[in-house]
Amino acid sequence: MTGPAPARRARRHDPERRDRLVATALDVIAERGVAGTSHRAVAAAADVPLGSLTYHFASLTELLAAAFTRHVDTVAARFDARMRAAPDRAAAMEALVGHLTGDLLASGRDLVLAVELYAAAARDPALRAVTQDWMSRSRRSLERHLDPVTAREVDALVEGLVLHSALSTDPMDAGQIRSALLRLAG
Amino acid sequence: MTGPAPARRARRHDPERRDRLVATALDVIAERGVAGTSHRAVAAAADVPLGSLTYHFASLTELLAAAFTRHVDTVAARFDARMRAAPDRAAAMEALVGHLTGDLLASGRDLVLAVELYAAAARDPALRAVTQDWMSRSRRSLERHLDPVTAREVDALVEGLVLHSALSTDPMDAGQIRSALLRLAG
DNA sequence: CGCTCATAGGAACGACCGTACACATCGGCG
DNA sequence: CGCCGATGTGTACGGTCGTTCCTATGAGCG
Numbered sequence A, B: 001m002t003g004p005a006p007a008r009r010a011r012r013h014d015p016e017r018r019d020r021l022v023a024t025a026l027d028v029i030a031e032r033g034v035a036g037t038s039h040r041a042v043a044a045a046a047d048v049p050l051g052s053l054t055y056h057f058a059s060l061t062e063l064l065a066a067a068f069t070r071h072v073d074t075v076a077a078r079f080d081a082r083m084r085a086a087p088d089r090a091a092a093m094e095a096l097v098g099h100l101t102g103d104l105l106a107s108g109r110d111l112v113l114a115v116e117l118y119a120a121a122a123r124d125p126a127l128r129a130v131t132q133d134w135m136s137r138s139r140r141s142l143e144r145h146l147d148p149v150t151a152r153e154v155d156a157l158v159e160g161l162v163l164h165s166a167l168s169t170d171p172m173d174a175g176q177i178r179s180a181l182l183r184l185a186g
Numbered sequence C: 001c002g003c004t005c006a007t008a009g010g011a012a013c014g015a016c017c018g019t020a021c022a023c024a025t026c027g028g029c030g
Numbered sequence D: 001c002g003c004c005g006a007t008g009t010g011t012a013c014g015g016t017c018g019t020t021c022c023t024a025t026g027a028g029c030g
Helices: A016-033 A039-046 A049-054 A060-087 A088-109 A109-121 A127-141 A148-167 A174-185 B017-032 B039-046 B050-056 B061-083 B088-107 B109-121 B125-142 B147-165 B174-185
Strands: none
Touching: A016 A049, A016 A060, A016 A109, A016 B050, A039 A049, A039 A060, A039 B039, A039 B050, A049 B017, A049 B050, A049 B147, A060 A109, A060 B050, A088 A148, A088 A174, A109 A127, A109 A148, A109 B109, A127 A148, A148 A174, A148 B109, A148 B125, A148 B147, A148 B174, A174 B017, A174 B147, A174 B174, B017 B039, B017 B050, B017 B061, B017 B088, B017 B109, B039 B050, B050 B125, B061 B088, B061 B109, B088 B109, B088 B147, B109 B125, B109 B147, B147 B174
16 A cells, blocks of 8 residues: 555646746636636636746736737737738728628637726736737738728727627627728728 | 713714715726725725625625716716707717717726726626617717718727727827718718 | 756735624604 | 614624745756
C-alpha cells in the first residue's frame, strides 16, 4: 500500500500559461461579464491556482486590459483582411454586410465583448485607449475604399447597428443592414 | 445638563424616501458605474441607513431597474417633446442635432448612464426590457417625421454617434453630426 | 553535476458585499 | 385616546473579493 499520499504538489511546467490566462479571461468576460470576472473565476476556468494570476498580472485591471487588447486585435485584423480583399467600393460594402451579419452578429460573443468593453472603457482610461485604437483601425480599414468623412460616419452607423442588434428582440436582417449602409455610403 | 444622550434614535419622517433613493441611485451609477453601485454606496449618498434600502427594494437588481426606468422615461420624454415641437422634417433633423449635442453629449452623465444600461441590459432581461422600451419610444418619436425604415436607420446611427462620442478623444462636432444625419435622412 | 532564480502553489488577511432580522417609532384610523 | 401596521434603524451573518506572503519546485546554465 502506498499509504495516504503526503499531499504532493503537482507542479506543472506550463510555459504558455500567461497566454492561456488571457484567452480564458476573454471567455469568462463573455460568459459572466466584466463584473463577474474575478481572479478566482479565471483561475478556476483555466485550472490554475489563484496565486498564478497575481503572479502573471499585477492587477485585475491589467488582466482585463490584456484580454480586451487581444480581442480588439483579433477583430480589427479580421475586419481589415475583409476590407483589403475587397477589389472595389461595392465589394467593400458587401464585405461590410458580411462582417456585420457573419462575424459580429452571428455568435453573440463578439457582441457581448464589445458592449462589455464599451462600458468598462467609460471608466478606465487604459481601456479607453483600447477602444480608441479599435476605432482608429476600423476607420483606417474603411478608408481603403471610403473618404475619411464617410468612413467615420459609416463607422458610427456600424457601431449603432451592433448595439441595436445586441439589445433588440428583432434585429435588422442582412437586407436592412445593406440598405442602411448603402444609403449612407452607396 | 442633559447628560450623555442615551443614543436616541433620530427617526425621520420621510414619505418620499423611495423616490429619493431612485434618484440617488442614478447619481451613484453615473459616478461609479453599476459595478460600484451597492446598497451601502446608495445609502451613504442618500444619507439613510442601510436597512432602508432593503425595505424599499426587494433586491439590488430591483433598485437598478427602477433607476434605469426612471432615466429612460426622462430622456425619452425629452426627446419626444423635441420631435413633437418640430413643425416639419427639416426642423426635426435640426432638433435631432440639438438633442445629440445639447442633451446627450453635453453633460457626459447621460452618455455614461446609457453605456452602463447597455452593458447591464446585455445580461439582465429586466433591463433589456427597459432598453427595448427606450428604442421603441425613440423610433416612434422619429416616426412623427420619418418613415419607419428611415427612423430605424437614424435611430441606429444616433446610437453609434452617442457611443463614439462617449469613447472618442475627438468627438464629432455639431456640423459633422448634422451632415451625417442629413445624408441618411435628408 | 549543482546552483539559482523564474515560476508554480496554497493559505491567509482585511475589506466589502447582499441580505436577513430584531427592534424602535409614530401617523392615522377606529 | 389607544392601538397597530407601515416605516425607520442598527447589527449581524455568511460569502466573495483582491491582494499579499511564504514555500516548493525544477529548467537552464555555468
